[in-house]
Structures are given as structure tokens and as C-alpha cells.
Amino acid sequence: MDNTALQQLPEQIQAHVADMLAVATSARQFAQHASRQVGAAVLTQSETGGTHLYKGANWKLIPGETPHRYCAERVAALAALSDGTFEDIVAVLVLSNMRPDRDYDGLVKMCDECVDFFQTGFKHPHIVWIITIDADTQQTRVMKFSDLIA
Ligand SMILES: [Zn+2]
Numbered sequence: 001m002d003n004t005a006l007q008q009l010p011e012q013i014q015a016h017v018a019d020m021l022a023v024a025t026s027a028r029q030f031a032q033h034a035s036r037q038v039g040a041a042v043l044t045q046s047e048t049g050g051t052h053l054y055k056g057a058n059w060k061l062i063p064g065e066t067p068h069r070y071c072a073e074r075v076a077a078l079a080a081l082s083d084g085t086f087e088d089i090v091a092v093l094v095l096s097n098m099r100p101d102r103d104y105d106g107l108v109k110m111c112d113e114c115v116d117f118f119q120t121g122f123k124h125p126h127i128v129w130i131i132t133i134d135a136d137t138q139q140t141r142v143m144k145f146s147d148l149i150a
Pocket of ligand 1: 111115
């Protein structure tokens with residue numbers, strides 16, 4: 001992990017990054033995609049301060065002419081949704097190998113579909129932190145979701 005980038009995070013999020021990375025790493029081993037293996041972790045925090053981690057792996061199905069792509073971060077967010085805690089999401093960590101056609105500047109990027117999904121779903125996008133980590137180089141990027149859509 002690139003600890004310099006992580007210092008941008010509020011302390012209460014920083015405290016969970018190691019656990020988030022462990023969860024994303026464990027989910028990533030189940031990813032089903034030929035060129036990209038992604039694991040994600042979603043951190044929720046309730047009004048009373050209780051936290052929970054949800055994990056997701058990416059999956060690509062090609063049943064016919066149209067592939068179905070399920071990004072790891074969306075899978076993790078939908079797991080939170082299924083627990084009734086989607087609105088409590090405060091951080092999303094994405095662990096992935098690079099894809100030259102999608103990523104640039106040596107940094108893993110969230111895809112447009114996920115940005116749309118979270119933009120529609122998040123009631124408070126300015127409080128959600130996005131952490132992306134390149135699984136090969138450990139290059140880390142930290143940003144607020146609201147900066148991603150600005
Ligand atoms: Zn995506």
C-alpha cells in the first residue's frame with residue numbers, strides 16, 4: 001500500500017483500510033474475468049458508529065452476443081444494499097490489476113457504469129471515499145466520490 005496517499009483519508013476511514021484490503025484480496029481470488037481480476041470492499045458506518053465490511057469480486061458472463069459485466073465494487077455495494085446499509089457506505093476500496101484500455105496514469109480507475117451506479121445510489125456522495133490499489137504495483141489513489149463526478 002502507498003501510505004502517503006492514504007494519509008488523505010480521515011482517521012476513522014484510515015483505521016479500516018488494512019481490513020478493507022484484506023477483504024478485497026480474499027474476494028479477488030474468486031473473480032471471473034479473463035483479463036482483469038478485481039476485488040472490492042465496501043465500508044459502512046451507521047449513525048451510531050457501527051461499521052461493517054462487504055466484499056465483492058468481479059464477474060463477466062458472455063451468454064450470447066452481449067457480455068454481462070458485474071464490477072466488484074458494485075457487487076460489494078449490492079451486498080450492503082441487501083443488508084439495508086447501502087446509505088451508510090463511507091468508503092469503497094478497489095483492488096485490481098491494470099487494464100491499459102481503461103486505466104491510465106498508472107492508476108486503477110472506476111468504470112463509467114459504476115460511477116453512474118454510485119452517483120444514482122449515493123445520497124451523500126461527498127462523504128464517500130474511493131480508494132483504488134493496483135494489485136501489481138500497489139500504487140494507491142484516494143479521492144472523494146464527489147471529485148470523481150466533478
Ligand atoms: Zn465498474
